[in-house]
Amino acid sequence: MDHFARGLEFREIHPLQHLANIHEGLTEIIYLGTAHLRYKLGSLTWGPAVQFAKDMAQTTFASLKVGTFLLVDQVSDEVFVHGESFGTGPDELGNLVLCLRRPSGSEDERKATDLPGAELVVKDDAFWLRLLLFTDMGFAESYMLGEFECDDLTSFFQLFILNREQLNNGTTLFSGLFSHIAGLARLANTMDNARLNIVRHYDVSNGMFAAFLSPDMMYSCPIWNHTTNSRTKQEESLESAQMRKINYFIEAAKIKRTDHVLEFGTGWGTMAIEAVRQTGCRVTTITLSQEQKTFAERRIWAAGFSDKIAVHLLDYRMLPDPEVPYDKIISCEMIEAVGEKFLATFFSRVDKLLKKDGGIAVFHFINHYIFPGGYLPSVTQLINHITAESNGTLIVEKIKNIGPHYVKALRLWREAFMDKFDSRIAPALMEDHPGMTKTDVEVFKRKWEYYFSYSEAGFLTKTLGDVIITVGREGALELMEGIPL
Secondary structure, rough: OHHHHHHHHHHHHHOOOOOOOOOHHHHHHEEEEHHHHHHHHHHHHHHHHHHHHHHHHHHHHHOOOEEEEEEOOOOOEEEEEEOOOOOOOEOOOOEEEEOOOOOOOOOOOOOOOOEEEEEEEOOOOOOHHHHHHHHHHHHHHHHOOOOOEEOOHHHHHHHHHHHOOOOHEEEEHHHHHHHHHHHHHOOOOHHHHHHHHHHHHHHOOHHHHHHOOOOOOOOOOOOOOOOOOOOHHHHOHHHHHHHHHHHHHHOOOOOOOOOEEEEEEEOHHHHHHHHHHHHOOOOEEEOOOOHHHHHHHHHHHOOOOOOOEEEEEEHHHOOOOOOOOOOEEEEEOOHHHHHHHHHHHHHHHHHHHHHOOOOOOEEEEEEEOOOOOOOOOOOHHHHHHHHHHHHOEEEEEEEOOOOHHHHHHHHHHHHHHHHHHHHHHHHHHHOOOOOOOOHHHHHHHHHHHHHHHHHHHHHHHHOOOOOEEEEEOOOOOHOOOOOOO
């Protein structure tokens, strides 16, 4: 899935025009590339260039083995069908349509084993050249610019993930060099770059996130009630599932009233608030987002916990060593932003900050690229760093993979985002960022739709994972609570 992973990175780092962006030069190359190419080639050679790019794409798509892909080129009035040929036929007007294979079991119940089918409608022939020159990045950009439409992006990504071996991960000779250059630009996750990356993702609009998140404002994987009863699954609220995840953290870390807890990544303050509400502990939490800090502090004050929770706008590398080490450390989907180069540094700080006698830490992370500047290591890599940087004093207690629980959450976020975009999100963006044009807003909307759909497909195919690791020092006898001895 490397080709779509890079597209996802591009989607997340794609800037609003008025925001600083370390990738701005690279983005400009992509944006201007096709337009300049059209200008340079002129009308006489533009057509042959497009045809060459289209032929290359069709050759690639012809290798699809799983699922069905219907491609409609409205510019040339052509229709192509790739993959399994079942499921296509005329509608009542005689137009060729894609008929997806009926999933097994209930018609309303989605299953991970359902074979995907997708329809893509090309509206601008620049799509073909973007696809040829920049593959995944060009595909992402082309969607954001409205050069093609797809009424079910999740199924499209699922289809191509399942066929990635036949597609050679979507790479071409032309795109390989560009992808390498883009990768070099994001290797150094310095403190300045770390802040730029977080600001780029979160310091957009609290109003935007409030529009599609559940009232708890948790922007991470929930834990749904695991049952074979589909009716029960559908009735549980996202907020309830998020609370189950928070409770898991509190229980896994064995947080007590006497504990001083350090949280890496404040979010909008929910985890810290609930930890204090349920246990009476103290929490020190750090973030790189001024928007989140301001929002979280308001919620903390409203909850009456300002004397229990301290929020600092601070990079973890700058966090001073406390006179008394922290009893517990928690981190909910923050490690994604640390970067491969700094994983050792991160866990070295954890070792320094966590008390030596009985300290417990809980880390929650995703196993692939999502956030800008992010590197999401394998479980093995993470455990190796934990062991090495603590000189073996941090021992893995439990590993829990909750990745499949992300599928429904991402779908609900996407549906809420699209449903409330015109009424709440677009006005909030325009208010917080007056320089945005209506075109900027539309591109922004399509970027997030693309992001949600890609991520959903990744978790649906178990190409992406989401893991919670609990570790404890020697002497962490709290981890033995409830076990008969």
